[in-house]
Amino acid sequence: MNEIYSIMENVARINLFMFEESHDIPPKYTKQTNKIKNGKLSLNPKYDKLILEEIEWYNQVNTIRDNVNHFLTGIAVFNRLDDNTIVPQYFNYNMSERNQHNININDENEDNEKLILGL
Incomplete structure (x- = not known):
């Protein structure tokens, strides 16, 4: 679970590097995806579609990881x-x-x- 979290945080860093000049992008993956889901950020139509339609599993994995790492x-x-x-x-x-x-x-x-x- 920590590995999945780390990979997604690295995706967020790549997004910062690739799109930093044209957008106000938060540095954390979850904040980036929340902005995309709320229509406040668009990085690329295909990427946005992936975030909107295919990545719900990550929220479940991240919840488990957060509970294990921070509260248990x-x-x-x-x-x-x-x-x-x-x-x-x-x-x-x-x-x-x-x-x-x-x-x-x-x-x-x-x-x-x-x-x-x-x-």
């Missing part, structure tokens, strides 16, 4: 549900006072405080 201690793994849906699982302790940051406690294993992100 432990590890994150991936598992499959009975219907073959892939879900991230946290085997962690919450170090944050935030309101569970979109995570539901799995009642089956309260001793380990096993947390599952509800995607």
Whole structure:
């Protein structure tokens, strides 16, 4: 997850280099994509279309990464549900006072405080 985040941040840096003279571009990838989604930034029609239609998965990956890196201690793994849906699982302790940051406690294993992100 950190690797995906790093790649996207490097994409943002490349955008700054390639388009810096013609646009007011934020340095962070998420801020760039938010401006594109809000119609406040356009870098290239094909790139804009990709951001608008194909990159929603990144928001899910970034949410998991942020939770693991900034608010939890432990590890994150991936598992499959009975219907073959892939879900991230946290085997962690919450170090944050935030309101569970979109995570539901799995009642089956309260001793380990096993947390599952509800995607």
